[in-house]
Amino acid sequence: MIIATYNVNSVRSRLPIIARWLDDVRPDFLFMQETKTQDEFFPAMNFSELGYKSWYHGEKSYNGVAVLAREECDVAFGFDDGEFPTRVLTLKHNDLTIINTYVPQGKSTDSPDYDVKKKFFARMKDIIEREKDNLFLWVGDMNVAPENIDVTHPEKKKNHVCFCDEIREIFADTKKSLVDVLRLYEKSSGVYTFFDYRVKDAVSKNIGWRIDHMLASPSLADLAKNSWVDIRPRTWERPSDHTPLLADFTL
DSSP: OEEEEEEOSOTTTTHHHHHHHHHHHOOSEEEEEOOOSOGGGOOHHHHHHTTOEEEEEEETTEEEEEEEESSOOEEEESSTTSOSTTTEEEEEETTEEEEEEEOOOOSSTTSHHHHHHHHHHHHHHHHHHHHTTSEEEEEEEOOOOOSGGGBSSGGGOTTSTTTSHHHHHHHHHHTTTSEESHHHHOOSSOOOSBOOTTSTTTTTTTOOBOOEEEEEOHHHHTTEEEEEEOOHHHHSSSOOSBOOEEEEEOO
């Protein structure tokens, strides 16, 4: 079972890339973030023609989460009380639970949005503690680079809202019961999922961040066969600033 996560940075703008990639890779699940479209404009029919069912919840020009799947699943949006409905998607398929999140970026460490980011991780920690002994996977754009090897020139990023000591410590505490699936197979530095549009030749020079993650409960991590970043979509015409992260499980 191949599971992928991809911040598409507008599902409608990126539809040709997503369709091309789906036709080539054929994952069982594709979790998307930052779909940036109201539900009535989500291109569900296009994905249906490719053999995928769609669940989605978004808003105009901002946020939005979605999943494409080959089979019927139970899907809900937001946390248990409905908070963050366009940033949180929970999918249940047989004994497997997957939570797809678009974590708030935070803007800056002195912004009110940074407090929202920290609150978001606190809510996720509660869910992880509840699910850690089950087949559980947390995927998405987490907006945190966990280690020095997860960002180019870490010495220049110490005050960044996605790399400062405090947010890295909070993220580490949030995910402490989970396994970083990519790091089971890829130990080296310079493996990134995000390449800023504002950085000239970011992809060719490999100047990036690893802020998209797949974090599995130990029982699910034991079923992993491989995990990798597919850099190709970031090199295609009119790409997202992110690129897909994938994992293969024996399920």
